Amino acid sequence: MKKLVFLLFVFVGLLSYSCSESSKEKDRQKIQEMELSTLQDSNVITYEKADSLISYYESYVAKYPEDSLCATYLYRAADVLANTKRCLESIKMYDRLITEYPKDAHVELAYFLKGVVYSQTCLNKEKAAESFELFISKYPDSKRAQEAKMMLIMDTMKDEMDLIRQFEQINQ
Numbered sequence: 750m751k752k753l754v755f756l757l758f759v760f761v762g763l764l765s766y767s768c769s770e771s772s773k774e775k776d777r778q779k780i781q782e783m784e785l786s787t788l789q790d791s792n793v794i795t796y797e798k799a800d801s802l803i804s805y806y807e808s809y810v811a812k813y814p815e816d817s818l819c820a821t822y823l824y825r826a827a828d829v830l831a832n833t834k835r836c837l838e839s840i841k842m843y844d845r846l847i848t849e850y851p852k853d854a855h856v857e858l859a860y861f862l863k864g865v866v867y868s869q870t871c872l873n874k875e876k877a878a879e880s881f882e883l884f885i886s887k888y889p890d891s892k893r894a895q896e897a898k899m900m901l902i903m904d905t906m907k908d909e910m911d912l913i914r915q916f917e918q919i920n921q
Contacts (some may be wrong), residue, residue, distance in 0.1 A: 886920070
């Protein structure tokens with residue numbers, strides 16, 4: 750009798766695991782469909798489609814926080830938010846990625862892109878400078894460190910002539 754009860758628990762456990770894996774796969778498939786629908790047919794992302802896609806990303810992360818795709822989905826959500834000109838929401842999504850998945854490969858790029866979003870979407874040069882300086886201090890050997898330095902210089906220039914003079918000084 751004890752063996753039967755044990756086998757029943759094992760069977761129920763395996764059944765629930767396979768159902769959750771099936772559910773996870775369905776959720777991934779739905780996200781792929783939403784990504785294609787949102788991004789394929791236009792150069793401009795509509796707010797409705799963007800909001801739906803972001804909701805799917807966030808729902809997936811909430812349901813499966815240990816899944817390897819969660820960091821990627823947060824990264825993509827931040828990108829969609831930036832491309833729909835929602836500056837602070839994008840920054841929050843990058844911060845969430847950095848905080849919740851600090852060892853993920855997307856984290857380095859998230860630090861860099863925070864500076865880009867502050868600079869180009871939010872038009873907040875001070876926050877952009879803080880973000881770029883933090884990126885450079887955390888990742889001094891990154892391929893993007895030089896780009897971050899150039900963004901810092903460009904954000905402090907008053908006009909194009911300032912930029913040209915700065916480049917001339919660097920190249921002498």
